[in-house]
Amino acid sequence: MQIFKKTAFLVASLVLASAAYATDSPANTTSTSTLDATQIVAASDRARGGGLNGVQWTIDITGQDSGGPIDKRSYLVRASGEDSLAEATYPPREAGSRLLQNGRSMWFGKATLTKPVSISTRQKMVGPASNGDIASTNYAKDYDATLLRTEQVDGEDAYVLNLVAKSKFVTYDRIVYYVSVSRLVPLKADFYTVSGKIFKTASFEMANRLDIDGRAQPFVSKMSIQDTIEKSNYSLLQYSEVATKKFGADMFNLGSLNRP
Structure with a gap:
């Protein structure tokens, strides 16, 4: 006993x-996730058109800048892999002008120009939205990613990642990116200058869906961009008519950018 x-x-x-x-x-x-930081970012890119082999959507941009309310602008965006082409459809005076992104290079073209014009993805477009904001997103290739921690965003568990630009030719120098743990889609982003100052933020909604090889792929439906210095300065990007599509070989060819 x-x-x-x-x-x-x-x-x-x-x-x-x-x-x-x-x-x-x-x-x-x-976190015990088997995904590393780069894999998390790559998965979240797909929710914004990055890394998908053929997808298009319509984007409507409204908001306000220092001059007051912004007139609506609309684009038809086509993307595949690292390339995307945004063609203006509204207002009528802008219709037909195009923004072509090949990797980290961006070009502006339209039928009345003799040759494409090289532009920066960082250039302001509408309110605080930059040229690079309307193109497909390939953060996994453009940034070195580090997983900082996990925390909740609006009641949802999120990976918090630090993204540092690999090149001066990308849209932002540094991003703190919040990605849903369960859905692997972006929830919000903080954008920083090279000196380390946050100058604008973004939040995302994911109400769109794509069918990719028989699997549902969440896709962005709304991106709200807020200037943190000038509080009245903001842009609202709304995405609709999202669909998979096959494109011809010349769709993302620089030589075709100024075609009628």
């Missing part, structure tokens, strides 16, 4: 010690 009691006591002690270790172990306070 005495031996039984000692054995029972020893077993109980080991159980309690194991429980205490499990509670204090760092493994219980760190």
